[in-house]
Amino acid sequence: MNHSATPFAQAAFHPALVENNPVGALSWGDLIEHRAYLVRFAQRKLHDPMLAEDLVHDVFEAVVTGRASFGGRSALRSWLTAVLKNKIVDLVRQRAACDSYDDQADDEHPEAGVAAIECPHARPDEVAEHREFLQRTLARIDQLPAGLRDVMHLRVLQDQSTEDVCEQLAISEENLFVRLHRARKQLVS
Known part of the structure; x- marks a missing residue:
């Protein structure tokens, strides 16, 4: 399989990054062969193909920069999937923290924002x-x-x-x- 033909491979794996690869025993071929699986996995969870690609890229970047290191205690695909799951959880948390109730209120109807944060329990x-x-x-x-x-x-x-x-x-x-x-x-x- 020619991985350099895909736009993802060309953009994600710059030669300078390969030279500084702290992965050690892992080759780029080892990582790239799991890319399609990881993208499909992320798409099923996120329902957004572009976001799935971004997160898989983030996983590979974390491996390349050494922020995530493979210890060999599991299969490589399982470990990469676990790293991807953590990236998805981080994304969901980040998006939840960015949701604002202020967006629902405006100057003419300030009570609209307050209604959105009312207690769900009966008064x-x-x-x-x-x-x-x-x-x-x-x-x-x-x-x-x-x-x-x-x-x-x-x-x-x-x-x-x-x-x-x-x-x-x-x-x-x-x-x-x-x-x-x-x-x-x-x-x-």
């Missing part, structure tokens, strides 16, 4: 509303006729299996589903 007043709604719903379940109330308590509130509820109430599965449907219909209306 205390929303929690109180949910609790009140739950209490009302439980009270309405308790007011249902006995057959409907029992299936709601056992199947929905206690989360017992269909088989167990049918056995306890001595009813068929079809009858259980009919009762659940009727109970829900009465709760909604």
Whole structure:
């Protein structure tokens, strides 16, 4: 395979870098033969062919400059893939740190940026509303006729299996589903 024919090989591996190669036992052929695999791997993770090429170039640059050194404790492809994974993680972290909520706000609508950083949890007043709604719903379940109330308590509130509820109430599965449907219909209306 002629690696010098590809634009990547011409741009990435300048002869001056080859002379100063601190890799030692690794030849450029050893590295280059894994390039296509590494690019495909990076493309699957990043969904960006150009970025994948850049990261593979960064991996080879790290090897050439000695920032990453192969110890021979694993297969070369595995080691290069691990270095690439670390480069991908670094990129993701770097991009996450650059995301700014200020971009969402402008001078005319400064509250837009604030809305983006609101707490995802319910506010205390929303929690109180949910609790009140739950209490009302439980009270309405308790007011249902006995057959409907029992299936709601056992199947929905206690989360017992269909088989167990049918056995306890001595009813068929079809009858259980009919009762659940009727109970829900009465709760909604």
